[in-house]
Amino acid sequence: MADNDPHTLVQNVYDYWQSYDPDYEATFWIGDDGHGKNGAPYHIVDIVRDMEAAEKRIAELYDALSELDFDED
Structure with missing residues (x-):
């Protein structure tokens, strides 16, 4: 979040989500x-599924943040 501006946080989460692979x-x-490795599932397909779930959670975070009204006094 740049300069304590929550809008930049929302934009950064959006950018991260869009570039997430x-x-x-x-x-x-x-x-x-x-x-x-390091506690990840044994099968690659399960690891990819976990990463796809992470991508979905990032999208949910973006959606939740974008619904907030940061301009409210």
């Missing part, structure tokens, strides 16, 4: 053996 994010959780 579940497949790319999943690569951070796949180990050298081709399976999940």
Whole structure:
């Protein structure tokens, strides 16, 4: 959030959501053996599903933030 302006927070969440790539994010959780690491699910498909769920949650966060009236006194 730049300059304590909540509108920039909403914009940043939107930008993050629009650039979010579940497949790319999943690569951070796949180990050298081709399976999940650091507590991630064993199967790649499950990791991707988790990342798709994360993308949905980011969209929900954006929706919730965009409904707030930050200009209200």
